[in-house]
Amino acid sequence: MLLCFSSSHRTADFDLLERLERHAPAITAALSEHSDIVSGSVVLATCNRFEAYLEIDEPLPAARAVSTEAVLDAVSSAAGIDPDTLRAASAVYSDHAVAEHLFAVTSGLESVVVGEGEIAGQVRRALESARAAGSVTSELERVFQVASRTSRGVKNRTGIMSAGRSMVRLALDLAESRVSDWSQTRVLLVGTGKYAGASLAALRDRGATDVRVYSPSGRAPKFARSHDILPVASDGLVDALAESDLVVTCSAVTDYVLTRSVLADALTRPGALERRLVIDLGLPRNVDPAVSELLGVELLDLETITLHAPLKELQAADDARSIVDAAAAEYRARTAEQAVTPALVALRKHVFDVLDAEIDRARGRGDGSEQTEAALRHLAGVLLHTPSVRARELARNGDASAFVDGVAALFGVDVEAEAASRPRLSAVDDESAAS
Template sequence: MLICLTASHRNASFDLLEKLSVGAPSVAPQLVANSDFIQGAVVLATCNRFEAYLDVDEPLTAGCALAAREVIDAVSAASFVDSADVIDAITVLSGDTVAEHLFSVSSGLESVVIGEEEIGGQVKRALQTARIEGTTSSALERLFQRASHTSRDVKTKTGVGGAGRSLVRLALELAESRVTDWAATRVLLIGTGKYARVSLAALHERGVTNVTVYSPSSRIAPFAERLSVPQVFTPGLDAVLAQSDVVVAASQSPTYVLSAAHFTAAAARPNALERRLVIDLGLPRNIDPAAQHLPGVELLDLETISLHAPIDEFKATTSARAMVDEAAAEFTAARVESEVTPAVVALRGHFFDVLDAEIARARARAGDDAAASETEAALRHLVGVLLHTPSVRARELARAGESESFVSALDALFGVQPAAAAQVTPLPTIVPVLPAASALPAGPGAGLGRTGTAARDDNPPRTGTAAAS
């Protein structure tokens, strides 16, 4: 059974999402290795959501609830967030709704900016990471591959994402009222990853030509050379910051890249600009929030940007939602059909076993000649034709939730029983989560789906300069 634990900008604060993004993405190998229920795990962590997709080898609701509890405990420990705060912010989906949710997410329909371009690639990279870590499963592979296919269809066949929507571009649109002339604007770009590349492209679209890139990672040199932008190293950072009108931070660093002290030092340099706009697209934050209280510093972070995200203009079209619903329905149908496959295999095996036995007896009596071979080919074709309608009917019954009637008919008519007949189990939409294993009650526990805001304030503060781009 597939389940999904999801926390996003819709039901969690950016403070909590930031904390989850630091340590939680690393929990998948631990969960798969140590859990009695979790057979596969893929973690999706972006700037506005944290989600864990699990393949749980347990058809009972209690098994899914225990698996959800294990994930919450592991995420809580890795992120230094109280488990009660994680529970308040996370919704747990199961069964058929998991596919619909992921397909919608990968198509950009659940993003801060509807139709954003980056999420499709982030979903692909989440699956690639799971492959590298050995935590994926065949069910999760099918789910994520279908999600990527659906995302491509939505992008190419509907208007969603047609305008090249992204958080980067939305942030720059918000900055329009603060920037007089983009062509004369000096920009300091922080980061060398994909988001930094997207940011640089968006800046160039607005006519920016004076961009300097900074990152303490070793990737800065090839990044700067490949994209033909000058680079600055740590000793010269304050000087460049002092002369920058706009700072765009798009690094994947787990620690602050620029602290309040950097801005103070920059402001104290000769001929330093009096004002600068700082756009922080990082999660975790790249810029120390204390910097926004300094004179001349205006900070736009993800939380601020999300508050200005347009709703009506970029709302998903009806056709995009319909495509996601159709893809999810087809994925569910394929899953349900697979549950009747053992019965179909048993039926075909029975018919062909009888046929093989009769052909063997015929050959023993008449010998092996050309006529016998032609007769055998004709009989095999006939059996295949006769089995076509029952096979199709079996899939139809499975889709209607009546696979058991097909299995019963095989037993009644032919005495055939599938080797491992799977039953269609009704799948709940919301999985209840159980308390810690040491205090499990007899009942299923409290359901998830509540909305939470802040995590604990005792999370160790992040300081220092990043070592990653």
């Protein structure tokens, strides 16, 4: 059974999301310790959501509630968040609802800025990290691969991705009223990751040319060379702050880069600018919220930016939702078909075992030829085709048990015993064996 623990901008405040993001490694480790329940996991942590996609070894309805509580307790303990607070600020999806939610998330339909383009890459990197950790099961791999294809379909067939703006661009849109001339604005960029690159591109689109970069981890010179801007020395942060009209932070560090005391020190430097705007795009926060108490400092953080997120583009979002709904329906149908796969494999084995036994007897009598054997095997395959098609039809209609019972009644095949005797296959292998 698939299970998804989700806490996002729709259900939680940014303080709680920040705590979850800070403790993501500990939460991932805590989930892996529940190997008696959790057989696989993929953890997605972004600036406005924290989600754990899990495969649970508890298929019975009565056990699902126990599994859900165990997951909530693991997340609560690892993040140091009260269980009741966490429960009130999160949502839990199970079974097919997990796929539908993931498809919508990956397609940008659940983002603060509907249609923003960064989320698909973030989901892909979450899957890659889980693969590296060895925590991806075949079912999690399948649902994430379908999510990726669905996202590409939404991007190619609707206008939602082009209509949607990234969080970076939305933040700079909000900054427009404070900036009279982007070409004359002195900008300090804090951070050197993918978000820093996106921020620099958005700044240049608006005409900003005077941009310098500072890195808490010492990567500023390398980033500056590759992006044709000037680096700030590791001991030059305070002076750079004093000289900057706009500060954009997007670092992955877990501690504040800009504290109240650091910025207060910058304000006292000779020739320091009287006013500056600070945009904090980091999660965890890069900027101490107390800096907004300083005279001449205005702070835009993710929580403030989210409040100004634009209304979605209705037509594009509706078209995208239709694609997501169709993908979710097909995923449900494919998953339902898997319920009859063991019976199809068992039936196919039974038929060909009988055929092989008869061919061996004929060979023992000196009867038959290669052409006859090939014809008999072809006939067996033709005869199995209609039951295979019918089995999948029954499964899609929620009546897989009728086919399983029919195989047992007509051929005396014990599907469960046969499945238990075979090596465990992936979903793809099972489908190939049944075809």
